[in-house]
Amino acid sequence: MKVDVLLGLQWGDEGKGKIVDVLTPKYDIIARFQGGPNAGHTLIFDGQKHVLHTIPSGVFRPGTKNVVGNGVVIDPVIFKREITQLIAAGVDPRPNLLISRRAHLILPTHRLLDAASEQAKGKAKIGSTLKGIGPTYMDKTGRNGLRVGDLTSGKFEERYDALKAKHLGLLAQFPNFTFDLASVEAEWHEAVNELRELQLIDTEHYLNEALDAGKRVLAEGAQGAMLDIDFGTYPFVTSSNTIAAGACNGLGVGPGRIGEVIGIFKAYCTRVGSGPFPTELLDETGEALRQAGGEFGATTGRPRRCGWLDLVQLRYACRVNGVTQLAMMKADILSGFDKIPVCHSYVHEGEQIPNLPFGIEPDEVTPVFSDHKGWQEDLTGVTAEAEFPESLSTYIDMVEREVDTPIKVISVGPDRAQTIKR
Numbered sequence: 001m002k003v004d005v006l007l008g009l010q011w012g013d014e015g016k017g018k019i020v021d022v023l024t025p026k027y028d029i030i031a032r033f034q035g036g037p038n039a040g041h042t043l044i045f046d047g048q049k050h051v052l053h054t055i056p057s058g059v060f061r062p063g064t065k066n067v068v069g070n071g072v073v074i075d076p077v078i079f080k081r082e083i084t085q086l087i088a089a090g091v092d093p094r095p096n097l098l099i100s101r102r103a104h105l106i107l108p109t110h111r112l113l114d115a116a117s118e119q120a121k122g123k124a125k126i127g128s129t130l131k132g133i134g135p136t137y138m139d140k141t142g143r144n145g146l147r148v149g150d151l152t153s154g155k156f157e158e159r160y161d162a163l164k165a166k167h168l169g170l171l172a173q174f175p176n177f178t179f180d181l182a183s184v185e186a187e188w189h190e191a192v193n194e195l196r197e198l199q200l201i202d203t204e205h206y207l208n209e210a211l212d213a214g215k216r217v218l219a220e221g222a223q224g225a226m227l228d229i230d231f232g233t234y235p236f237v238t239s240s241n242t243i244a245a246g247a248c249n250g251l252g253v254g255p256g257r258i259g260e261v262i263g264i265f266k267a268y269c270t271r272v273g274s275g276p277f278p279t280e281l282l283d284e285t286g287e288a289l290r291q292a293g294g295e296f297g298a299t300t301g302r303p304r305r306c307g308w309l310d311l312v313q314l315r316y317a318c319r320v321n322g323v324t325q326l327a328m329m330k331a332d333i334l335s336g337f338d339k340i341p342v343c344h345s346y347v348h349e350g351e352q353i354p355n356l357p358f359g360i361e362p363d364e365v366t367p368v369f370s371d372h373k374g375w376q377e378d379l380t381g382v383t384a385e386a387e388f389p390e391s392l393s394t395y396i397d398m399v400e401r402e403v404d405t406p407i408k409v410i411s412v413g414p415d416r417a418q419t420i421k422r
């Protein structure tokens, strides 16, 4: 069997959690391969809303195994909180939760370093989620990190102290940054003790053997293509490979084992944090999209920046991910606009171009829009494609043509049930 990969094609928050939940009955295993508690994946069903950060979105479907792969970074405190909240909601994820020994741990001092670095950057800050993501991946590539597998080593405390000492040395370079480590550290050690009790395994063997045995695996991406460390709007990106290739090194499966690549995008576009966003609307239309779409971060509560669909950006994301099929989210939010502008190319160095260039800051590209006819109908009760307003159907056709990839799912509301498969 192959691993299908589901990922975000914009700047995150496309609705990945919802679609993973919808697709989970087709799979035996759902596996997260990168990112960590910077993610916030929302699932809504039976009138209940759940937000997951590190635990895969397959957790609500009985019998599905959920793997936290080696490419993920884990904050034991947030992980523990997620488990507690799930148990309170009636789902104990622990029997079906498998955690890679190779996943790196976010230390309290990683979180402090994230905050200190952001504070020092001032106006140039990334707008990170302050979860310690950047510093943890820096320690991973710098070969200093602590991994889940180290939790069972007799030298864990010693290694923790050594890394903490190194971090305190770095924090001393930020004299204006004050912090209280003792309280967060106690909480962290308590959470680590609970993490140690979970199923910590070599997920690369588990997954490859499961595939050999005919099990179906879905890899769940976090963030989105434009936040990818290599292909995103660097430096305003996250610190992992969010694209499909990240599933190979974040899970330990070979590229030949990748099957479908399912790309998720909003019918418009949002971004949270700093960095360029060519189609951003800084006017009342942007505010209208934010209110209608409830565009406030699932992890940080920050208002999301809103703008029109950017096909240059989407084309790029399809290309670097090798997307084989698309899911278009939040079509319902576009109801009520007379016309919907869509960016199909950029003007760059005096030339109109269809492909994303090296830089997309305002002084580097100007988006070129064409107006698409809007629709007035409320879509939230629509249950079949035959009920789509004509201008929604032409919007879907236009996107498929522009990015040369089929749209297989249209989402018309946040609930699991508000999903139309084509």
Ligand code: GDP
Pocket: 008, 012, 013, 014, 015, 016, 017, 018, 039, 040, 041, 042, 043, 044, 293, 294, 297, 298, 329, 330, 331, 332, 333, 411, 412, 413, 414, 415
């Ligand atoms: P993720 O990070 O990609 O999983 O996405 P988030 O959960 O951060 O953000 C997506 C938001 O949109 C959540 O509040 C979802 O409940 C909501 N959502 C997902 N699909 C739809 C949809 O088709 N229509 C509407 N109105 N909301 C949706």
Ligand code: IMO
Pocket: 008, 011, 012, 013, 014, 035, 038, 039, 040, 041, 126, 127, 128, 129, 130, 131, 132, 133, 134, 221, 222, 223, 224, 227, 236, 237, 238, 239, 272, 273, 274, 298
């Ligand atoms: P999901 O999985 C949206 C953004 C942050 C910031 C940048 C770097 O829910 O789609 P980091 O904390 O990773 O160092 O922040 O990336 N960011 C996200 N934006 N959705 C996410 O995850 C995000 N995870 C990180 O806002 O701009």
Ligand code: MG
Pocket: 012, 013, 014, 039, 040, 041, 042, 298, 299
């Ligand atoms: Mg999110």
